[in-house]
Amino acid sequence: MRNKLFSLCFVIIMVFSLSLTGCGSNNNNNNAATATDEPAATTAPESTDAAATTEPAAASGSDISGKIIFLTNRTDMIGKEYDEYLKRFNEKYPNIKVEFEASQTDYNQQAKVRMASGELPDVMFIPNIPNSDLPKYFAPLDDLGLTDKITFKDFKSYEGQLYGITTGNSTTGIVYNKKAFADAGITEVPKTWDEFLAACEKLKAAGVVPLASNFKDKWPLNDWVYSVPRIIAGNPDFPNEKLTTDTPFTMDNGYGKSLSLLRELNEKGYLExxxxxxNWEQSKKDIASGKFAMYFLGNWVINQVIGAGTTSDNVGFFPLPYDNSGKLTAPLSPDFFYAVAKNSKNVDAAKAFVKWMIEDSGYEDFAGFISPLKGKESNLTQLKEFQATGVVLQEGTVDDAKVTEITxxxxxxxxxxxxxxxxxKDPQTVFDKWNKAWAKAKKDLGY
Incomplete structure (x- = not known):
């Protein structure tokens, strides 16, 4: 019997230590798609330039046995979808027993408590810790044969080894009410900025608010400053280039061009x-009813619009045409990352479960995600429509720690x-103000 008092003190000390080492800035370039209204920002992991290694494939099928525990934040799936997953999983792996444990509180904090106690579940999502800590707690996943097939393989890697695989990905685009478009005489989704403005004008003339910005709430503007600048620049690492200049905000770079689009929409009367x-909650009802026509948000909002009072076949999704080139690019961001505990008594069984969840479960469709597997087409109607435009999905990169520090x-x-x-009145004065603040902070920190 363990000394409970000693264990409790040890956990408290270790949680405090993990909280310090795991502290970091929000990686606003990679907003996770969640079941909540506002997508939660994820903490940027440490970057690594090392490429993942390839190792022999893990064992499979009836050769693997054991009991594993999966700590999950999806309490809504326990006793429902997870039961169905387990039935199909056991058809392939009959000797593996999986127990689903629900995280009833803040997942990140609960995971850190488990890490501090040294009693990790076999499979879990990686909490906000530095990538350098990954080998302390988790087993490498390179032997699953997925390293070259998955997106964001570098996000949870360290010194050339893969420790985490994204559960699914999200993108950002125009979520729209199809009936509102049809009633306004819009027969095709816009593929250029001029076509987009023309569609907005038709919607405005029909008495419909073209785009719900939720400007006052601020967070719905995230993609205008985190995603659009990097796709306009054609450079996923664009935000980190701020390190090389004292004037990162200019009218002719990604930031200026992106915010000028939003400014133009407001000046033309195409926003609220x-x-x-x-009002965020009301805006979902207004999109569903057709009073408002569009959002520029992540695909995570699609089901919320449907739930606010319309049908799935009335909601569409297409990439924002941010220029007149006709070429469409959209950001791609990861959600939680699966990991296998280093000290699991059944590592092979845990790895088999992770691999099955990625390749065979269909979880990405249930959660409204884009598959973590490169090139795999979604089964969701709206994401199929989105991908059918030929859009190129640009994977975000990890925020440089120095950029975060200066910010x-x-x-x-x-x-x-x-x-x-x-x-x-003069947007240049806004950039001048923040360029000055950036340059001072950069100098004060010795960068």
Whole structure:
């Protein structure tokens, strides 16, 4: 029997230590798609330039046995979808028993408590810890044969080994009410910025608010400052290039071009009449009813619009045509990452379960994600429509720790900067203000 008092003290000390080492900035470039209204920002892991290694494939089928525990945040799936998954999983792996454990509180904190106690479940999602800590707790997953097939393989890798695989990915685009489009005489989705503006004008003339921005709430503007600048620049590492300059915000780079699009939509009257008094919950109902026509948000919002009072076949999804080239690019961001505990008594069984969840479960369709496997087409109607446009999905990169440090020192809030830019008489003055703050913080930190 363990000394409970000693264990409790040890856990408290270790959680405190993990909290310090795991502290980091929000990686706003990689907002996770969740079941909540606002997608939760994920903490940027440490970057690594090392390529994942390839090892012999793990054992499979009836050769593997054992009992494993999967700690999950999807409490809504226990006793439902997970039961169905387990039935199909056991058809392939009859000797593996899987127990699903629900995280009833903050998943990140609960996971850290388990890590501190040294009593990790066999399979879990990786909490916010530095990538350098991954080998301390988790087993490498390179032997699953998935390393070259998955997206974001570098996000949870360290020194050339893969420790985490994304459960699914999200993208951002125009979520729209098909009936509102049809009633306004829009027969095809726009493929250029001019076509997009023309569609907005038709919607406005029909008495429909073209785009719900939820400007006042600020967080719905995230993609205008985190995703669009990098796809306009054609460079997934564009945000990290701020390290090389004292004037990262200019009218002719990704930031200026992106925010100028949002500013133009407001000036033409294509956003809410009073953008300083928007209401997020009401906007979902307004999109569902056709009072508003569009959102520019992640695919995670599609099911919320349907749930607000419309049918799935009335909701569409297409990439934002941010210029007139006709070429479409959209951001791609990961959600939680599966991991296998290093000290699991049944590592092979745990790895088999992770591999099956990635390749065979269909979880990405249930959760509304794009598959973590490169090139795999979604079974969801809206994502099929999105992918059928020929859009190129640009994987985000990890935020450089120095960029995060300077950003925090400068107290730079990019969505708030977007608000200032859109409403300013002279948007250049907004950039001048934040360039000055950036340059000072960069100098003060010795960068």
């Amino acid at each position: 009449k009073d953008i300083n008094s928007t 925090n020192k400068a107290q730079l809030d990019l969505p708030a900067m977007a608000q200032e830019f859109v409403l300013a």
